[in-house]
Amino acid sequence: MFSLDQYRAAHAAAVMFDRSSLGTIVLTGADRATFLHALLTNDIASLSAGKGAYAAYLTPQGRMISDMRVVETGTRMLLGVGRDDAGALADRLDKLIFSEDVQVKDASADLNVIGVHGPSAAETVQRAAGVPVADLAAEYDNVTSDSLTIVRDAALGLPGFDIHVAARDANALRARLLDAGVVDASGETYEVLRIEAGRPRFGVDMNADTIPLEAGIEDRAISFTKGCYVGQEVIVRVMHRGHGRVARRLVSIVLSGGPVPAHGDAIFAGERQVGAITSATASPKHGSPLALGYVQRDYAAPGTGLTVNGLQARVHEAVD
Structure with a gap:
C-alpha cells in the first residue's frame, strides 16, 4: 500500500525497497563482454570493472525482448532483468553460446536485491554495508565486497543504490539498514516514485511490440557508434531515414x-x-x-x- 510518510521519507532521508521483482542473471567467462556486446543495443565491450550500462535486447525486427541493466564487477557480469523473465532469458542466452568462454546462470533465487533511495542513501548504505559508495558517481557504477555488489541507481529520480546480496545474508542486511535509520517502504510507493520520475518498466510500459525509440530510452540504452547487434538495421533505418521519428x-x-x-x-x-x-x-x-x-x-x-x-x-x- 502507498504511504505518504514513506514518500516523504524518500525525498527527505532514505527508504528501503524489496526489489524482488528484479531478477539477476550472472555471466562469467573471459568472453562475456564481447558475447553480450554482439547482442545488445549498448556498448558493453568497453565496460571496465565497476562500470555498467543500460541496454535492450531486440528481435531482428527491432522489437524488445527485454531491457536490462548490465553491471561489470571485474569477475562477472550481473544482468538486472524482470524476475519473471530471467529464467527464459538465461536459457535463450545460453543457447547462443558456441565456442565462446561464457557461462550463464539465472541467479535470481541466490541473490536478493534491496533498493535504498533518498538524499541520505549513500550515508545509510555505507553505514549498514560497511562499503564506501561515495565514489559511485554515475548511474550503474558499482562496487563489490564479499557477498555484496552495490550499484548506483537513478530510476526514481533520487540518489539511490541497488544492493545485490546473497539470499542467506539479506535479512541481516535489512536489519542493519533499519538500524541505520532507513524507512521500510512498499512496492506501491516505489511505483509512485517511478512514474513521477518518468522511468518506463518493461512488461508494463514496454513489451514485445515496443521499439526502443518509441519508449524514449534511446539516449540511455542505445550506442549509435558501436558495431552490429541484433535489430540494429531497424534502429538505424528509423534514425537515418526517418530522422528518429516513430x-x-x-x-x-x-x-x-x-x-x-x-x-x-x-x-x-x-x-x-x-x-x-x-x-x-x-x-x-x-x-x-x-x-x-x-x-x-x-x-x-x-x-x-x-x-x-x-x-x-x-x-x-x-x-x-
Whole structure:
C-alpha cells in the first residue's frame, strides 16, 4: 500500500525497497563482454570493472525482448532483468553460446536485491554495508565486497543504490539498514516514485511490440557508434531515414482530477483516440493523477491537451 510518510521519507532521508521483482542473471567467462556486446543495443565491450550500462535486447525486427541493466564487477557480469523473465532469458542466452568462454546462470533465487533511495542513501548504505559508495558517481557504477555488489541507481529520480546480496545474508542486511535509520517502504510507493520520475518498466510500459525509440530510452540504452547487434538495421533505418521519428511516443500525462486511470484506458484528442495508458498513479507531486502512456507522435509535445475517461489532461513531458 502507498504511504505518504514513506514518500516523504524518500525525498527527505532514505527508504528501503524489496526489489524482488528484479531478477539477476550472472555471466562469467573471459568472453562475456564481447558475447553480450554482439547482442545488445549498448556498448558493453568497453565496460571496465565497476562500470555498467543500460541496454535492450531486440528481435531482428527491432522489437524488445527485454531491457536490462548490465553491471561489470571485474569477475562477472550481473544482468538486472524482470524476475519473471530471467529464467527464459538465461536459457535463450545460453543457447547462443558456441565456442565462446561464457557461462550463464539465472541467479535470481541466490541473490536478493534491496533498493535504498533518498538524499541520505549513500550515508545509510555505507553505514549498514560497511562499503564506501561515495565514489559511485554515475548511474550503474558499482562496487563489490564479499557477498555484496552495490550499484548506483537513478530510476526514481533520487540518489539511490541497488544492493545485490546473497539470499542467506539479506535479512541481516535489512536489519542493519533499519538500524541505520532507513524507512521500510512498499512496492506501491516505489511505483509512485517511478512514474513521477518518468522511468518506463518493461512488461508494463514496454513489451514485445515496443521499439526502443518509441519508449524514449534511446539516449540511455542505445550506442549509435558501436558495431552490429541484433535489430540494429531497424534502429538505424528509423534514425537515418526517418530522422528518429516513430509513429508513437511514450509520454507522461497529468490529469485534471478524478480517479486514477487503468492500464489500457484510451487517450483522446477531441473525438479521436490517439493512444493508451500504460502506468498511472495518484501523484503527490502534481496533486492529481499522473500517467505514462503512448500517444501518436503529433500529440506528444508538452502541453498538448488530451482527455482520459472524459477528464481533461495534458502532456507533461516525453519519457526518457
